[in-house]
Amino acid sequence: MAGRKQRQFVKPASAPNSEINxxxxxxxxxxxxxxxxxxxPLMEKDILVRVPDTEVEQEPTPPDPNDQQLVVQLDKDGGYSINTEKIQPADYVNRLKRMLAAKKPDEKIVFFMADDAANYGRLIVALDGAKSAGxxxxxxATELPQNAVIQGTQVDTGTAAPAPAPAP
Structure with a gap:
């Protein structure tokens, strides 16, 4: 015990301060x-945004479905119809080519309506055939246009028939 030093405690002169400085x-x-x-102020940067002028335009009336509009229907058995006229699959491209040849270049639009049970491969063949026909x-098109004519009878599809959207 002689080699050990005893600790000496120093008593602080004042009490500890518990307040925050x-x-x-x-x-x-x-x-x-x-x-x-x-x-x-340096962070404020103006972003130039060009906003188009707002003009009130009248909604264009949808065109009446007539013989000028080409609608190809594909039934569940794989049969083709052009404007409700049944066509043999072998004659499809030639018939469509003749119909498109009589049109102006900017009017060569073909709409397709496929039955829900139709074969997807047949639809692709019909699309490719229309492209090759010109x-x-x-x-x-997912629904018939308003006042559509099917096999000589007029069909009323209601007042809110959406117009089919062309796809390039």
């Missing part, structure tokens, strides 16, 4: 406030 905190906050005040725009 706020002076450095206020200094840091003021410096940050000055930095943000200087940097904020169609410039192919469109998919």
């Amino acid at each position: 706020v002076t450095p905190l206020v200094d840091v906050v003021l410096v940050l406030l000055i930095i943000f005040m200087v940097v904020t 169609a410039k725009v192919l469109g998919m």
